[in-house]
Amino acid sequence: xGRRLVELLNAWDDGRAEALFTDNVALxxxxxxxxxxxxxxxxxxxxxxxxxRIEATTAAAGTVVFAHPGSSHTLTFQIAPIRPARVQLxxxxxxxxx
Numbered sequence: 001x002g003r004r005l006v007e008l009l010n011a012w013d014d015g016r017a018e019a020l021f022t023d024n025v026a027l028x029x030x031x032x033x034x035x036x037x038x039x040x041x042x043x044x045x046x047x048x049x050x051x052x053r054i055e056a057t058t059a060a061a062g063t064v065v066f067a068h069p070g071s072s073h074t075l076t077f078q079i080a081p082i083r084p085a086r087v088q089l090x091x092x093x094x095x096x097x098x
Contacts (some may be wrong), residue, residue, distance in 0.1 A: 001020075001077070001079055002054040002064050002075075002077060003051060005020065005064070005087055006064055008020055009032060009038040009048065009075075012035040014031050014076055017034070021088070022082070022086045024088060025090075028089075037092070044071065045068045045071050046071070046089075049066055050068065051065075051066065052065045052073050052082055057076075060076065060080075060081060061078045063075065073094035074092070074093045075091070075093070077089065077091075078090075
């Protein structure tokens with residue numbers, strides 16, 4: 001799920017977003033805003049989000065660490081307890097202060 005989320009952020013598509021997210025995601029923040037924020041993040045990370053690693057923080061949550069020198073962005077996400085697995089919340093953090 002973490003990799004699918006990163007793929008979506010790299011090349012946002014509302015149809016793919018609908019398939020990946022629970023209903024609350026678009027209600028919490030419209031896809032138009034999420035698309036713009038994803039484009040800003042991709043730009044800040046050199047034009048593409050490359051995954052360094054994905055760390056499970058619980059059985060239903062994780063953190064994506066991006067592999068970009070000089071960038072300190074991370075992405076946290078939570079998965080809803082449904083099948084198929086869908087993202088119910090995600091948040092980008094960074095860049096961190098030195």
